[in-house]
Amino acid sequence: MRILLVEDDRSLAAGLQAALSREGFAVNHVASGSQALAAVRAELPDMVVLDLGLPDMDGLQVLTALREISRSLPVLLLTARDGADDKVRGLDRGADDYMAKPFDVKELAARLRVIERRLSNTAASSCITVGDLALDTAAHTVTLAEQALELPRREYMLLKALLENAGKVLTRESLEGRLYSWGEEVSSNALEVHIHYLRKKLPQDFIKTVRGIGYTVPRQ
Numbered sequence: 001m002r003i004l005l006v007e008d009d010r011s012l013a014a015g016l017q018a019a020l021s022r023e024g025f026a027v028n029h030v031a032s033g034s035q036a037l038a039a040v041r042a043e044l045p046d047m048v049v050l051d052l053g054l055p056d057m058d059g060l061q062v063l064t065a066l067r068e069i070s071r072s073l074p075v076l077l078l079t080a081r082d083g084a085d086d087k088v089r090g091l092d093r094g095a096d097d098y099m100a101k102p103f104d105v106k107e108l109a110a111r112l113r114v115i116e117r118r119l120s121n122t123a124a125s126s127c128i129t130v131g132d133l134a135l136d137t138a139a140h141t142v143t144l145a146e147q148a149l150e151l152p153r154r155e156y157m158l159l160k161a162l163l164e165n166a167g168k169v170l171t172r173e174s175l176e177g178r179l180y181s182w183g184e185e186v187s188s189n190a191l192e193v194h195i196h197y198l199r200k201k202l203p204q205d206f207i208k209t210v211r212g213i214g215y216t217v218p219r220q
């Protein structure tokens with residue numbers, strides 16, 4: 001899942017970016033409303049975490065503008081502790097959820113997973129299964145024929161993206177976008193290397209190469 005984090009407090013943003021990427025989200029960060037709108041126009045993320053107190057625009061104005069770009073893009077608001085009116089106005093303007101500052105990043109991650117499950121139509125469970133393989137997005141565990149598989153973070157994120165989109169082809173660009181944040185140094189064959197190591201741990205032909213396009217996990 002690619003999250004756009006809109007937060008002008010740099011130290012909070014850096015902490016959230018680190019914590020959420022440990023939870024398996026790819027987080028890109030911008031620090032103003034105008035940057036947020038430019039980023040979303042350039043490439044739609046999977047969801048937006050939007051601080052309401054921004055330096056250049058009122059956060060609710062940003063929310064309204066985001067809704068004009070996409071009606072379905074999930075938006076979670078970060079509000080001030082005493083911002084009860086902001087919460088109501090935010091929800092009325094189409095926000096999906098909110099967290100009042102200060103908050104527990106684990107709770108934020110859990111709420112983002114709820115949105116994620118809704119997006120991938122696995123609403124009742126945090127578990128995605130394809131054949132013998134099961135990936136639990138809440139527990140961050142993967143099992144193959146009920147045996148635990150230990151995966152490094154990027155391989156886990158890669159497998160999660162492929163399983164969430166089982167039956168569809170994911171392009172190289174879209175997979176790279178899910179694995180790396182903006183500005184991260186990525187070597188040209190990094191994706192192939194992760195695929196190579198992931199395949200060694202999975203049944204033969206579980207991940208198929210679609211030549212010239214990307215990769216897919218067929219539905220079973």
Ligand code: CA
Nearest residue numbers: 008051053054
């Ligand atoms: Ca702020």
